[in-house]
Amino acid sequence: MINLVTNAAHAYDAGGVVEVSLQRVTNLEVERTSGIHLKPGEYLQLRVTDQGRGMDADTLKRAFDPFFTTRAHGEGTGLGLSVVHGIVESHGGSIDIASVSGSGTSVLVHLPAAQLDDNRKDLKICPRGCGEHIMYVDDEEALVALMKIALTKRGYQVSGYTDPAVALQEFSKQPHQFRAVITDVAMPRMSGPQLAAKLREIRSDVPIILTSGYIREEDRQAAQELQIDQLVYKSNTIEELAEGLANEIAMHARKQRQD
Numbered sequence: 001m002i003n004l005v006t007n008a009a010h011a012y013d014a015g016g017v018v019e020v021s022l023q024r025v026t027n028l029e030v031e032r033t034s035g036i037h038l039k040p041g042e043y044l045q046l047r048v049t050d051q052g053r054g055m056d057a058d059t060l061k062r063a064f065d066p067f068f069t070t071r072a073h074g075e076g077t078g079l080g081l082s083v084v085h086g087i088v089e090s091h092g093g094s095i096d097i098a099s100v101s102g103s104g105t106s107v108l109v110h111l112p113a114a115q116l117d118d119n120r121k122d123l124k125i126c127p128r129g130c131g132e133h134i135m136y137v138d139d140e141e142a143l144v145a146l147m148k149i150a151l152t153k154r155g156y157q158v159s160g161y162t163d164p165a166v167a168l169q170e171f172s173k174q175p176h177q178f179r180a181v182i183t184d185v186a187m188p189r190m191s192g193p194q195l196a197a198k199l200r201e202i203r204s205d206v207p208i209i210l211t212s213g214y215i216r217e218e219d220r221q222a223a224q225e226l227q228i229d230q231l232v233y234k235s236n237t238i239e240e241l242a243e244g245l246a247n248e249i250a251m252h253a254r255k256q257r258q259d
């Protein structure tokens, strides 16, 4: 939502209307109205529409490519739509963009609707914390707010930071107050791996999880060098992150007992 609405807002030079709608639809209705072919079933259709500058054919073709951006250098990462694409795909949905250069863009997301009964049947017991204090670092403020809510619901006590330098300062005050650290990889001024290295200098055994919208080979390497085995895609579900977190904390506790 953040990525799509931000893109729509950026399509205007001097403001305008961004329309967001959510509707329950069937695959047949979607096929009839938009010509989009989906597996049979019910879907939630999210539509984000603007009447901004639109995209030419070449931009539209490359819009989902990681790092493709038409924004000024240093302003856009070009990861927005590729992350959205990853999230939608991982939920078995689809995303389509209709755009006319000069008149606007409409992004259509279809996500399979949950069946309440099915949902109850395979409701997984998700790993939970017992009040462990977690440090969560990501330069994206909205994500920090969201993850604080999600992890708090799962039983953790979460301190969120959007500035890795501030996180480092807090950590160094009392290194043992945090049971684990979750940090984004790509952040301005101090990257996730750089932060992780500094935290490990202060406390070599602190469990760390790296998250990223897009994992490059060098990120994997950096993680390996720091002996971080949890590198989680942001597009993965919160369940996977929670599972990784529970594993890290359990592993750390086991090691401490052994020592």
Ligand SMILES: Nc1ncnc2c1ncn2[C@@H]1O[C@H](COP(=O)(O)OP(=O)(O)OP(=O)(O)O)[C@@H](O)[C@H]1O
Pocket: 003, 007, 008, 011, 050, 052, 053, 054, 055, 059, 063, 064, 068, 069, 070, 071, 075, 076, 077, 078, 079, 080, 081, 082, 105
């Ligand atoms: N609603 C839109 N109207 C016009 N162009 C768009 C729209 N949405 C995306 N685009 C085009 O697609 C490109 C890629 O979008 P994407 O969200 O992946 O990256 P970005 O917005 O450039 O950077 P970031 O998301 O990191 O801020 C944009 O640079 C822009 O050219």
Ligand SMILES: [Mg+2]
Pocket: 003, 006, 007, 076, 079, 080, 081
């Ligand atoms: Mg964007």
